[in-house]
Amino acid sequence: MARCMRVADKGPGRKCRVSCALEKARQGGYEMKKLGLIANCTKPRAGEVVRCIDFAARRMGLKICADPSTARLLKMCKCMKIDRIISSVDAVIAIGGDGTMLRVVRELNGRDIPVIGVNIGGLGFLTSVAEGDLELALECLSDDRYVESVRSIADCSVERGNRVIGKYRALNDIVITSGATSRIMTLGVSIGRNDVTSYVSDGIIVAMPTGSTGHSLSAGGPIVTPESRVMVISVICPHTLSSRPLVIPDSSKIVVELIQCAGRVPLTVDGQVGRLLAAGDKLKISKSERGVRFIHLPGHSYFNVLRQKLRWSGSNR
Structure with a gap:
Protein backbone atom coordinates (compact mmCIF):
# COMPACT_ATOMS: atom_id res chain seq x y z
CA MET A 1 0.00 0.00 0.00
CA SER A 152 -29.92 12.35 9.16
CA ILE A 153 -31.65 15.34 7.59
CA ALA A 154 -34.89 16.97 8.72
CA ASP A 155 -37.63 18.01 6.31
CA CYS A 156 -39.51 21.10 7.44
CA SER A 157 -42.61 22.65 5.89
CA VAL A 158 -44.15 25.95 6.99
CA GLU A 159 -47.94 26.21 6.78
CA ARG A 160 -50.00 29.39 6.92
CA GLY A 161 -53.67 28.60 6.99
CA ASN A 162 -54.14 25.75 4.53
CA ARG A 163 -51.17 26.75 2.38
CA VAL A 164 -47.54 25.61 2.46
CA ILE A 165 -45.42 28.77 2.23
CA GLY A 166 -41.96 27.24 2.58
CA LYS A 167 -40.03 23.97 2.53
CA TYR A 168 -36.57 23.42 4.00
CA ARG A 169 -34.02 20.71 4.75
CA ALA A 170 -31.86 20.87 7.89
CA LEU A 171 -28.71 18.98 8.80
CA ASN A 172 -28.11 20.91 12.04
CA ASP A 173 -31.24 22.55 13.34
CA ILE A 174 -34.49 24.41 12.83
CA VAL A 175 -34.75 27.45 15.12
CA ILE A 176 -37.52 29.90 15.97
CA THR A 177 -36.23 32.91 17.92
CA SER A 178 -37.69 36.13 19.22
CA GLY A 179 -35.45 38.28 17.02
CA ALA A 180 -34.10 41.74 17.76
CA THR A 181 -37.00 42.77 20.02
CA SER A 182 -36.43 39.91 22.50
CA ARG A 183 -40.17 39.53 23.17
CA ILE A 184 -41.50 36.24 24.48
CA MET A 185 -43.78 34.04 22.40
CA THR A 186 -46.12 31.11 23.01
CA LEU A 187 -45.38 27.89 21.12
CA GLY A 188 -47.47 24.74 21.04
CA VAL A 189 -45.67 21.44 20.42
CA SER A 190 -47.18 18.09 19.44
CA ILE A 191 -45.46 14.83 18.59
CA GLY A 192 -47.46 12.49 16.41
CA ARG A 193 -51.04 12.57 17.71
CA ASN A 194 -49.94 13.65 21.18
CA ASP A 195 -50.02 17.23 22.39
CA VAL A 196 -46.87 17.79 24.46
CA THR A 197 -47.41 21.25 25.96
CA SER A 198 -47.25 24.94 25.20
CA TYR A 199 -44.13 26.96 26.00
CA VAL A 200 -43.83 30.63 26.87
CA SER A 201 -40.26 31.29 25.86
CA ASP A 202 -37.80 33.11 23.62
CA GLY A 203 -38.03 30.36 21.01
CA ILE A 204 -37.41 26.70 20.27
CA ILE A 205 -34.79 24.52 18.58
CA VAL A 206 -35.40 21.21 16.83
CA ALA A 207 -31.96 19.68 16.28
CA MET A 208 -30.82 16.67 14.34
CA PRO A 209 -27.97 14.58 15.83
CA THR A 210 -25.33 16.43 13.81
CA GLY A 211 -26.62 19.73 15.21
CA SER A 212 -26.71 18.63 18.84
CA THR A 213 -23.34 20.33 19.44
CA GLY A 214 -24.57 23.63 18.02
CA HIS A 215 -27.32 26.02 19.13
CA SER A 216 -29.14 23.23 20.95
CA LEU A 217 -26.14 22.57 23.19
CA SER A 218 -26.01 26.26 24.16
CA ALA A 219 -29.70 26.04 25.11
CA GLY A 220 -29.00 23.14 27.49
CA GLY A 221 -29.62 20.28 25.08
CA PRO A 222 -27.69 16.99 25.21
CA ILE A 223 -24.88 15.85 22.95
CA VAL A 224 -25.96 12.86 20.87
CA THR A 225 -23.68 10.92 18.56
CA PRO A 226 -24.20 11.93 14.92
CA GLU A 227 -25.54 8.59 13.71
CA SER A 228 -28.14 8.33 16.49
CA ARG A 229 -31.71 7.89 15.27
CA VAL A 230 -33.20 10.71 17.33
CA MET A 231 -34.21 14.35 17.26
CA VAL A 232 -33.78 16.85 20.10
CA ILE A 233 -36.29 19.55 21.09
CA SER A 234 -34.79 22.35 23.21
CA VAL A 235 -36.71 25.41 24.37
CA ILE A 236 -34.85 28.74 24.48
CA CYS A 237 -35.15 30.51 27.85
CA PRO A 238 -38.53 29.01 28.86
CA HIS A 239 -40.58 30.93 31.42
CA THR A 240 -40.60 27.93 33.76
CA LEU A 241 -38.02 26.01 35.76
CA SER A 242 -39.45 22.60 34.84
CA SER A 243 -38.89 22.70 31.08
CA ARG A 244 -36.21 20.29 29.88
CA PRO A 245 -35.00 19.18 26.43
CA LEU A 246 -36.75 16.22 24.85
CA VAL A 247 -34.98 13.42 22.97
CA ILE A 248 -37.42 11.60 20.70
CA PRO A 249 -37.19 8.92 17.99
CA ASP A 250 -36.48 10.33 14.54
CA SER A 251 -39.55 8.47 13.27
CA SER A 252 -41.64 11.08 15.11
CA LYS A 253 -43.66 13.78 13.36
CA ILE A 254 -43.26 17.12 15.13
CA VAL A 255 -45.65 20.06 14.82
CA VAL A 256 -44.69 23.44 16.28
CA GLU A 257 -47.43 26.08 16.24
CA LEU A 258 -46.69 29.74 16.82
CA ILE A 259 -49.68 30.50 19.03
CA GLN A 260 -48.85 34.04 20.07
CA CYS A 261 -46.05 36.49 19.26
CA ALA A 262 -45.37 40.21 19.00
CA GLY A 263 -45.14 40.87 15.27
CA ARG A 264 -43.12 38.61 13.00
CA VAL A 265 -40.45 36.26 14.36
CA PRO A 266 -37.57 34.67 12.41
CA LEU A 267 -37.29 31.02 11.45
CA THR A 268 -33.70 30.00 10.70
CA VAL A 269 -32.62 26.69 9.15
CA ASP A 270 -29.00 25.62 9.67
CA GLY A 271 -28.15 29.24 10.44
CA GLN A 272 -28.28 30.10 6.74
CA VAL A 273 -31.79 30.29 5.30
CA GLY A 274 -35.24 31.02 6.65
CA ARG A 275 -38.21 33.38 6.71
CA LEU A 276 -40.39 35.44 9.02
CA LEU A 277 -43.26 33.71 10.81
CA ALA A 278 -46.58 35.11 11.99
CA ALA A 279 -48.97 34.02 14.73
CA GLY A 280 -50.88 30.92 13.61
CA ASP A 281 -48.08 29.54 11.43
CA LYS A 282 -47.22 25.88 11.86
CA LEU A 283 -43.97 23.99 11.30
CA LYS A 284 -44.22 20.32 10.39
CA ILE A 285 -40.90 18.54 10.93
CA SER A 286 -39.92 14.96 10.17
CA LYS A 287 -36.83 12.99 9.23
CA SER A 288 -36.11 13.03 5.52
CA GLU A 289 -35.88 9.76 3.62
CA ARG A 290 -32.64 11.09 2.12
Whole structure:
Protein backbone atom coordinates (compact mmCIF):
# COMPACT_ATOMS: atom_id res chain seq x y z
CA MET A 1 0.00 0.00 0.00
CA ALA A 2 1.43 3.32 -1.05
CA ARG A 3 1.72 5.86 1.71
CA CYS A 4 1.12 9.56 1.29
CA MET A 5 3.56 12.21 2.47
CA ARG A 6 1.83 14.84 4.60
CA VAL A 7 2.45 18.55 4.19
CA ALA A 8 4.61 19.45 7.17
CA ASP A 9 6.08 22.85 6.32
CA LYS A 10 4.06 25.57 8.00
CA GLY A 11 5.98 28.56 6.64
CA PRO A 12 4.42 31.29 4.49
CA GLY A 13 6.09 29.96 1.36
CA ARG A 14 4.78 26.46 1.82
CA LYS A 15 4.31 24.46 -1.37
CA CYS A 16 2.41 21.27 -1.95
CA ARG A 17 4.68 18.27 -2.17
CA VAL A 18 3.46 15.02 -3.60
CA SER A 19 5.59 12.03 -2.72
CA CYS A 20 6.90 9.51 -5.20
CA ALA A 21 4.64 7.01 -3.51
CA LEU A 22 1.62 8.94 -4.77
CA GLU A 23 2.92 8.81 -8.33
CA LYS A 24 3.39 5.07 -7.98
CA ALA A 25 -0.12 4.80 -6.60
CA ARG A 26 -1.44 6.57 -9.69
CA GLN A 27 0.47 4.26 -12.01
CA GLY A 28 -0.73 1.26 -10.06
CA GLY A 29 -4.17 1.49 -11.64
CA TYR A 30 -6.34 3.00 -8.91
CA GLU A 31 -9.85 3.81 -10.11
CA MET A 32 -10.06 7.29 -11.63
CA LYS A 33 -12.40 9.62 -9.80
CA LYS A 34 -13.82 13.06 -10.41
CA LEU A 35 -13.95 15.47 -7.47
CA GLY A 36 -15.82 18.73 -7.10
CA LEU A 37 -14.20 21.61 -5.20
CA ILE A 38 -16.38 24.15 -3.41
CA ALA A 39 -14.53 26.64 -1.21
CA ASN A 40 -15.35 29.58 0.99
CA CYS A 41 -13.23 32.04 -0.94
CA THR A 42 -13.44 34.67 1.80
CA LYS A 43 -11.10 32.60 3.99
CA PRO A 44 -7.52 33.94 3.83
CA ARG A 45 -5.97 30.52 3.12
CA ALA A 46 -8.60 29.35 0.63
CA GLY A 47 -6.48 30.03 -2.46
CA GLU A 48 -3.41 28.19 -1.22
CA VAL A 49 -5.40 25.18 -0.02
CA VAL A 50 -7.43 24.93 -3.24
CA ARG A 51 -4.27 25.08 -5.36
CA CYS A 52 -2.64 22.46 -3.15
CA ILE A 53 -5.57 20.09 -3.62
CA ASP A 54 -5.68 20.69 -7.37
CA PHE A 55 -1.93 20.10 -7.78
CA ALA A 56 -1.92 16.90 -5.74
CA ALA A 57 -5.09 15.56 -7.36
CA ARG A 58 -3.74 16.02 -10.88
CA ARG A 59 -0.51 14.24 -9.98
CA MET A 60 -2.63 11.33 -8.75
CA GLY A 61 -4.78 11.20 -11.87
CA LEU A 62 -7.90 12.56 -10.21
CA LYS A 63 -10.14 14.86 -12.22
CA ILE A 64 -11.09 18.18 -10.66
CA CYS A 65 -13.90 20.64 -11.34
CA ALA A 66 -14.92 23.67 -9.29
CA ASP A 67 -17.71 26.18 -8.90
CA PRO A 68 -17.06 29.60 -10.49
CA SER A 69 -15.75 31.38 -7.37
CA THR A 70 -13.42 28.50 -6.50
CA ALA A 71 -12.24 28.13 -10.10
CA ARG A 72 -11.02 31.73 -10.06
CA LEU A 73 -8.40 30.65 -7.51
CA LEU A 74 -6.99 28.16 -10.04
CA LYS A 75 -5.28 28.73 -13.37
CA MET A 76 -6.40 25.44 -14.89
CA CYS A 77 -9.66 23.93 -13.74
CA LYS A 78 -13.00 23.02 -15.28
CA CYS A 79 -15.59 25.50 -14.04
CA MET A 80 -19.20 24.43 -13.50
CA LYS A 81 -22.25 25.68 -11.68
CA ILE A 82 -22.79 23.86 -8.40
CA ASP A 83 -25.81 21.92 -9.71
CA ARG A 84 -23.72 20.52 -12.58
CA ILE A 85 -20.82 19.69 -10.26
CA ILE A 86 -23.07 17.68 -7.97
CA SER A 87 -24.59 15.75 -10.86
CA SER A 88 -21.23 14.81 -12.41
CA VAL A 89 -18.73 14.06 -9.60
CA ASP A 90 -18.01 11.10 -7.35
CA ALA A 91 -17.48 13.26 -4.24
CA VAL A 92 -17.44 16.91 -3.21
CA ILE A 93 -14.60 18.49 -1.23
CA ALA A 94 -15.88 21.41 0.85
CA ILE A 95 -13.09 23.81 1.84
CA GLY A 96 -13.84 26.22 4.65
CA GLY A 97 -15.65 25.75 7.94
CA ASP A 98 -18.89 24.23 9.13
CA GLY A 99 -20.86 26.90 7.28
CA THR A 100 -19.34 25.74 4.00
CA MET A 101 -20.30 22.14 4.75
CA LEU A 102 -23.87 23.20 5.55
CA ARG A 103 -24.02 25.15 2.30
CA VAL A 104 -22.81 22.16 0.28
CA VAL A 105 -25.30 19.83 1.99
CA ARG A 106 -28.09 22.27 1.15
CA GLU A 107 -26.98 22.36 -2.49
CA LEU A 108 -26.95 18.55 -2.60
CA ASN A 109 -30.68 18.64 -1.83
CA GLY A 110 -30.83 14.92 -1.11
CA ARG A 111 -28.63 13.72 -3.97
CA ASP A 112 -26.47 10.75 -3.04
CA ILE A 113 -23.02 12.33 -3.34
CA PRO A 114 -20.57 12.01 -0.41
CA VAL A 115 -18.92 15.11 1.05
CA ILE A 116 -15.54 15.52 2.72
CA GLY A 117 -14.65 18.73 4.54
CA VAL A 118 -11.27 20.48 4.76
CA ASN A 119 -11.11 22.80 7.75
CA ILE A 120 -9.68 26.27 7.17
CA GLY A 121 -12.32 27.91 9.32
CA GLY A 122 -12.90 28.10 13.05
CA LEU A 123 -14.39 25.35 15.21
CA GLY A 124 -14.80 22.80 12.43
CA PHE A 125 -17.05 20.07 13.85
CA LEU A 126 -18.07 18.99 10.35
CA THR A 127 -14.85 19.62 8.43
CA SER A 128 -12.70 16.74 9.63
CA VAL A 129 -9.62 17.03 7.37
CA ALA A 130 -6.80 19.32 8.51
CA GLU A 131 -4.58 21.15 6.03
CA GLY A 132 -1.67 18.87 6.85
CA ASP A 133 -3.67 15.83 5.77
CA LEU A 134 -4.67 17.02 2.29
CA GLU A 135 -2.55 14.54 0.36
CA LEU A 136 -3.51 11.71 2.69
CA ALA A 137 -7.17 12.52 2.11
CA LEU A 138 -6.77 12.46 -1.67
CA GLU A 139 -4.91 9.17 -1.56
CA CYS A 140 -7.64 7.64 0.58
CA LEU A 141 -10.28 8.86 -1.86
CA SER A 142 -8.43 7.45 -4.86
CA ASP A 143 -7.90 4.14 -3.09
CA ASP A 144 -11.41 3.87 -1.59
CA ARG A 145 -9.91 3.83 1.90
CA TYR A 146 -12.21 6.00 3.93
CA VAL A 147 -15.02 5.82 6.47
CA GLU A 148 -18.54 7.00 5.70
CA SER A 149 -20.92 8.47 8.25
CA VAL A 150 -24.56 8.75 7.17
CA ARG A 151 -26.19 11.81 8.75
CA SER A 152 -29.92 12.35 9.16
CA ILE A 153 -31.65 15.34 7.59
CA ALA A 154 -34.89 16.97 8.72
CA ASP A 155 -37.63 18.01 6.31
CA CYS A 156 -39.51 21.10 7.44
CA SER A 157 -42.61 22.65 5.89
CA VAL A 158 -44.15 25.95 6.99
CA GLU A 159 -47.94 26.21 6.78
CA ARG A 160 -50.00 29.39 6.92
CA GLY A 161 -53.67 28.60 6.99
CA ASN A 162 -54.14 25.75 4.53
CA ARG A 163 -51.17 26.75 2.38
CA VAL A 164 -47.54 25.61 2.46
CA ILE A 165 -45.42 28.77 2.23
CA GLY A 166 -41.96 27.24 2.58
CA LYS A 167 -40.03 23.97 2.53
CA TYR A 168 -36.57 23.42 4.00
CA ARG A 169 -34.02 20.71 4.75
CA ALA A 170 -31.86 20.87 7.89
CA LEU A 171 -28.71 18.98 8.80
CA ASN A 172 -28.11 20.91 12.04
CA ASP A 173 -31.24 22.55 13.34
CA ILE A 174 -34.49 24.41 12.83
CA VAL A 175 -34.75 27.45 15.12
CA ILE A 176 -37.52 29.90 15.97
CA THR A 177 -36.23 32.91 17.92
CA SER A 178 -37.69 36.13 19.22
CA GLY A 179 -35.45 38.28 17.02
CA ALA A 180 -34.10 41.74 17.76
CA THR A 181 -37.00 42.77 20.02
CA SER A 182 -36.43 39.91 22.50
CA ARG A 183 -40.17 39.53 23.17
CA ILE A 184 -41.50 36.24 24.48
CA MET A 185 -43.78 34.04 22.40
CA THR A 186 -46.12 31.11 23.01
CA LEU A 187 -45.38 27.89 21.12
CA GLY A 188 -47.47 24.74 21.04
CA VAL A 189 -45.67 21.44 20.42
CA SER A 190 -47.18 18.09 19.44
CA ILE A 191 -45.46 14.83 18.59
CA GLY A 192 -47.46 12.49 16.41
CA ARG A 193 -51.04 12.57 17.71
CA ASN A 194 -49.94 13.65 21.18
CA ASP A 195 -50.02 17.23 22.39
CA VAL A 196 -46.87 17.79 24.46
CA THR A 197 -47.41 21.25 25.96
CA SER A 198 -47.25 24.94 25.20
CA TYR A 199 -44.13 26.96 26.00
CA VAL A 200 -43.83 30.63 26.87
CA SER A 201 -40.26 31.29 25.86
CA ASP A 202 -37.80 33.11 23.62
CA GLY A 203 -38.03 30.36 21.01
CA ILE A 204 -37.41 26.70 20.27
CA ILE A 205 -34.79 24.52 18.58
CA VAL A 206 -35.40 21.21 16.83
CA ALA A 207 -31.96 19.68 16.28
CA MET A 208 -30.82 16.67 14.34
CA PRO A 209 -27.97 14.58 15.83
CA THR A 210 -25.33 16.43 13.81
CA GLY A 211 -26.62 19.73 15.21
CA SER A 212 -26.71 18.63 18.84
CA THR A 213 -23.34 20.33 19.44
CA GLY A 214 -24.57 23.63 18.02
CA HIS A 215 -27.32 26.02 19.13
CA SER A 216 -29.14 23.23 20.95
CA LEU A 217 -26.14 22.57 23.19
CA SER A 218 -26.01 26.26 24.16
CA ALA A 219 -29.70 26.04 25.11
CA GLY A 220 -29.00 23.14 27.49
CA GLY A 221 -29.62 20.28 25.08
CA PRO A 222 -27.69 16.99 25.21
CA ILE A 223 -24.88 15.85 22.95
CA VAL A 224 -25.96 12.86 20.87
CA THR A 225 -23.68 10.92 18.56
CA PRO A 226 -24.20 11.93 14.92
CA GLU A 227 -25.54 8.59 13.71
CA SER A 228 -28.14 8.33 16.49
CA ARG A 229 -31.71 7.89 15.27
CA VAL A 230 -33.20 10.71 17.33
CA MET A 231 -34.21 14.35 17.26
CA VAL A 232 -33.78 16.85 20.10
CA ILE A 233 -36.29 19.55 21.09
CA SER A 234 -34.79 22.35 23.21
CA VAL A 235 -36.71 25.41 24.37
CA ILE A 236 -34.85 28.74 24.48
CA CYS A 237 -35.15 30.51 27.85
CA PRO A 238 -38.53 29.01 28.86
CA HIS A 239 -40.58 30.93 31.42
CA THR A 240 -40.60 27.93 33.76
CA LEU A 241 -38.02 26.01 35.76
CA SER A 242 -39.45 22.60 34.84
CA SER A 243 -38.89 22.70 31.08
CA ARG A 244 -36.21 20.29 29.88
CA PRO A 245 -35.00 19.18 26.43
CA LEU A 246 -36.75 16.22 24.85
CA VAL A 247 -34.98 13.42 22.97
CA ILE A 248 -37.42 11.60 20.70
CA PRO A 249 -37.19 8.92 17.99
CA ASP A 250 -36.48 10.33 14.54
CA SER A 251 -39.55 8.47 13.27
CA SER A 252 -41.64 11.08 15.11
CA LYS A 253 -43.66 13.78 13.36
CA ILE A 254 -43.26 17.12 15.13
CA VAL A 255 -45.65 20.06 14.82
CA VAL A 256 -44.69 23.44 16.28
CA GLU A 257 -47.43 26.08 16.24
CA LEU A 258 -46.69 29.74 16.82
CA ILE A 259 -49.68 30.50 19.03
CA GLN A 260 -48.85 34.04 20.07
CA CYS A 261 -46.05 36.49 19.26
CA ALA A 262 -45.37 40.21 19.00
CA GLY A 263 -45.14 40.87 15.27
CA ARG A 264 -43.12 38.61 13.00
CA VAL A 265 -40.45 36.26 14.36
CA PRO A 266 -37.57 34.67 12.41
CA LEU A 267 -37.29 31.02 11.45
CA THR A 268 -33.70 30.00 10.70
CA VAL A 269 -32.62 26.69 9.15
CA ASP A 270 -29.00 25.62 9.67
CA GLY A 271 -28.15 29.24 10.44
CA GLN A 272 -28.28 30.10 6.74
CA VAL A 273 -31.79 30.29 5.30
CA GLY A 274 -35.24 31.02 6.65
CA ARG A 275 -38.21 33.38 6.71
CA LEU A 276 -40.39 35.44 9.02
CA LEU A 277 -43.26 33.71 10.81
CA ALA A 278 -46.58 35.11 11.99
CA ALA A 279 -48.97 34.02 14.73
CA GLY A 280 -50.88 30.92 13.61
CA ASP A 281 -48.08 29.54 11.43
CA LYS A 282 -47.22 25.88 11.86
CA LEU A 283 -43.97 23.99 11.30
CA LYS A 284 -44.22 20.32 10.39
CA ILE A 285 -40.90 18.54 10.93
CA SER A 286 -39.92 14.96 10.17
CA LYS A 287 -36.83 12.99 9.23
CA SER A 288 -36.11 13.03 5.52
CA GLU A 289 -35.88 9.76 3.62
CA ARG A 290 -32.64 11.09 2.12
CA GLY A 291 -29.67 11.72 4.39
CA VAL A 292 -26.15 12.82 3.54
CA ARG A 293 -22.89 10.86 3.48
CA PHE A 294 -19.85 12.37 5.16
CA ILE A 295 -16.39 11.00 4.35
CA HIS A 296 -13.76 10.69 7.08
CA LEU A 297 -10.21 9.43 7.01
CA PRO A 298 -9.44 6.01 8.53
CA GLY A 299 -9.13 6.26 12.29
CA HIS A 300 -11.55 9.17 12.61
CA SER A 301 -13.26 9.27 16.01
CA TYR A 302 -16.20 11.48 16.91
CA PHE A 303 -15.15 11.42 20.56
CA ASN A 304 -11.68 12.66 19.66
CA VAL A 305 -13.40 15.55 17.89
CA LEU A 306 -15.48 16.29 20.99
CA ARG A 307 -12.45 16.28 23.27
CA GLN A 308 -10.55 18.62 20.96
CA LYS A 309 -13.30 21.03 19.95
CA LEU A 310 -14.97 21.29 23.38
CA ARG A 311 -11.61 21.23 25.19
CA TRP A 312 -12.49 18.37 27.48
CA SER A 313 -9.56 17.79 29.81
CA GLY A 314 -11.02 15.04 31.99
CA SER A 315 -10.86 14.86 35.77
CA ASN A 316 -7.59 15.72 37.46
CA ARG A 317 -6.90 13.50 40.47
